[in-house]
Amino acid sequence: VTPLLISLKVALCSTLLILPPGIGLGYLLARTRVRGRSVIETLASLPLVLPPTAVGYVLLRALGRHGIFGVAALGIDLDILFTWKGAVLAACVMALPLVVRSARVAFEEVDPRLEGVARTLGLGPIRTFTSITLPLARRGLLASCILGFSRSLGEFGATIVVAGNIPGKTETLALAIWSDMQTGRDHDAMLLVGLTVILAFAAIWTVEILQGRRTRRA
Amino acid sequence: MCHRRENLPVARESLLTSAAIMQGLARRTTFRIGIARRAAALALITAAVLPQPPARAAAAAVTAGAAPHSETIVYAAASLRDVLQELAPACGKATGTRLVFNFAGSGELAYQIETANKADVFFAADAVTMDEVARAGLVDQTSRRTPLSNRLVVIGPAGTTASVKAAADLAVPRVRRVALADPRSVPAGRYAKAWLVKAGVWEAVKERVLPALDVRAALAAVESGGADLGVVYKTDAKIATRARVLYEVPDADGPKIEYVLAALKDRPGLETSRKVVAWLCGAEAAAVFEASGFITRAPGR
Numbered sequence: 001v002t003p004l005l006i007s008l009k010v011a012l013c014s015t016l017l018i019l020p021p022g023i024g025l026g027y028l029l030a031r032t033r034v035r036g037r038s039v040i041e042t043l044a045s046l047p048l049v050l051p052p053t054a055v056g057y058v059l060l061r062a063l064g065r066h067g068i069f070g071v072a073a074l075g076i077d078l079d080i081l082f083t084w085k086g087a088v089l090a091a092c093v094m095a096l097p098l099v100v101r102s103a104r105v106a107f108e109e110v111d112p113r114l115e116g117v118a119r120t121l122g123l124g125p126i127r128t129f130t131s132i133t134l135p136l137a138r139r140g141l142l143a144s145c146i147l148g149f150s151r152s153l154g155e156f157g158a159t160i161v162v163a164g165n166i167p168g169k170t171e172t173l174a175l176a177i178w179s180d181m182q183t184g185r186d187h188d189a190m191l192l193v194g195l196t197v198i199l200a201f202a203a204i205w206t207v208e209i210l211q212g213r214r215t216r217r218a
Numbered sequence: 219m220c221h222r223r224e225n226l227p228v229a230r231e232s233l234l235t236s237a238a239i240m241q242g243l244a245r246r247t248t249f250r251i252g253i254a255r256r257a258a259a260l261a262l263i264t265a266a267v268l269p270q271p272p273a274r275a276a277a278a279a280v281t282a283g284a285a286p287h288s289e290t291i292v293y294a295a296a297s298l299r300d301v302l303q304e305l306a307p308a309c310g311k312a313t314g315t316r317l318v319f320n321f322a323g324s325g326e327l328a329y330q331i332e333t334a335n336k337a338d339v340f341f342a343a344d345a346v347t348m349d350e351v352a353r354a355g356l357v358d359q360t361s362r363r364t365p366l367s368n369r370l371v372v373i374g375p376a377g378t379t380a381s382v383k384a385a386a387d388l389a390v391p392r393v394r395r396v397a398l399a400d401p402r403s404v405p406a407g408r409y410a411k412a413w414l415v416k417a418g419v420w421e422a423v424k425e426r427v428l429p430a431l432d433v434r435a436a437l438a439a440v441e442s443g444g445a446d447l448g449v450v451y452k453t454d455a456k457i458a459t460r461a462r463v464l465y466e467v468p469d470a471d472g473p474k475i476e477y478v479l480a481a482l483k484d485r486p487g488l489e490t491s492r493k494v495v496a497w498l499c500g501a502e503a504a505a506v507f508e509a510s511g512f513i514t515r516a517p518g519r
Contacts, residue, residue: 065333065334166318167319182434
């Protein structure tokens with residue numbers, strides 16, 4: 001049960017942490033035509049295609065004792081590596097591209113003319129965003145949130161590098177399955193696999209339902 | 219005292235879980251800004267506002283200085299998994315701390331310690347690995363001990379018909395894969411390689427080696443039938459249910475196996491770590507180590 005709780009905690013924290021920057025970036029990419037937009041988009045998608053171990057290794061070196069965010073450089077220990085916060089960090093980085101991409105799609109589906117109308121009726125850009133764009137993109141954003149959550153829940157490669165595999169502390173579901181496999185506890189591994197299937201099914205199904213509603217409405 | 223400190227994280231966790239459930243509820247039902255969603259937000263905010271347990275600071279504040287360290291993080295070789303978990307409650311009680319383990323191949327653990335020293339005690343399966351960490355200046359040398367030894371055995375899956383009478387039997391054609399802990403980073407693999415090199419068959423065995431992340435993974439590879447033979451510690455074979463010992467490497471043929479244990483420096487609670495090390499080298503622990511098949515030495519040697 002502990003791995004499940006750790007997984008939920010890590011995935012929730014990471015989802016909450018990446019939502020603001022993820023939605024922000026998604027909006028930026030959907031609406032603005034800033035110079036270097038394609039570069040930003042590529043950079044934001046990089047963790048999607050890089051091997052998770054590579055991402056983990058970069059984080060590990062950066063936060064390690066002699067890294068740029070390490071004790072030696074900052075003077076204080078951020079206490080992220082090999083703690084549950086490390087697992088959150090890994091999940092954040094790996095899930096961000098999914099959130100950005102799906103948020104972008106959600107915003108692109110909002111008709112820009114509606115925003116224009118709101119502006120002509122006297123709403124400021126921020127009010128337009130909060131009372132027109134956000135509510136209209138609500139379903140898509142919720143789906144993006146669930147996608148980010150599920151990706152965080154399943155994170156393995158970067159997590160094992162950055163957070164280790166410490167039972168009761170950083171051993172998430174994905175890592176516990178691996179440990180059970182490695183030590184030949186097949187029964188336990190199967191149990192955890194069943195648990196993850198249920199969780200993943202619930203999450204993806206929710207996304208499907210949300211998207212189904214959207215297309216029917218359109 | 220300990221219990222009260224631990225209440226906070228539990229409260230955080232249950233709040234987070236309830237938030238997740240309520241969010242799920244909000245998604246399932248279609249009321250727009252339903253009560254559930256508000257409650258979920260509230261629970262999340264409360265969870266975020268609850269302070270992180272300042273465990274060490276609190277421990278120091280309560281009894282000014284000599285407080286028992288609430289948690290001792292032990293990084294230990296994978297082969298010690300079962301026996302250390304068995305010893306943990308008694309050791310914790312005797313030294314006034316709670317043991318938290320991180321089990322993996324010793325090389326992997328050394329790398330983790332060098333990257334970010336989050337461990338209080340390191341229990342490595344060979345001296346080479348401990349020396350590596352010591353070179354980084356992280357080992358409390360006065361506490362360093364060599365309390366245990368072990369033996370190597372050749373194992374096969376439970377139903378195997380293979381017979382092994384000497385090292386050379388690992389190099390016969392019908393043996394396609396031999397599971398070893400990866401000799402590049404794991405002590406068990408280095409010991410196995412040293413034995414095979416000494417017997418003059420390493421070159422022949424080398425191409426059949428299935429390198430595993432740690433010795434327990436090598437054991438699992440044999441138990442699953444993925445490897446025809448494996449070389450693991452006698453203590454690993456002892457806990458195996460679907461593998462059997464085919465050959466025990468005689469002490470004279472194999473390398474000297476030494477487990478090295480030490481407290482790590484630059485950590486709060488070094489005194490407690492030293493106590494844990496001392497307890498693990500003591501008579502009570504020795505009896506359990508012996509029962510698990512380890513070879514113990516007199517304390518302090």
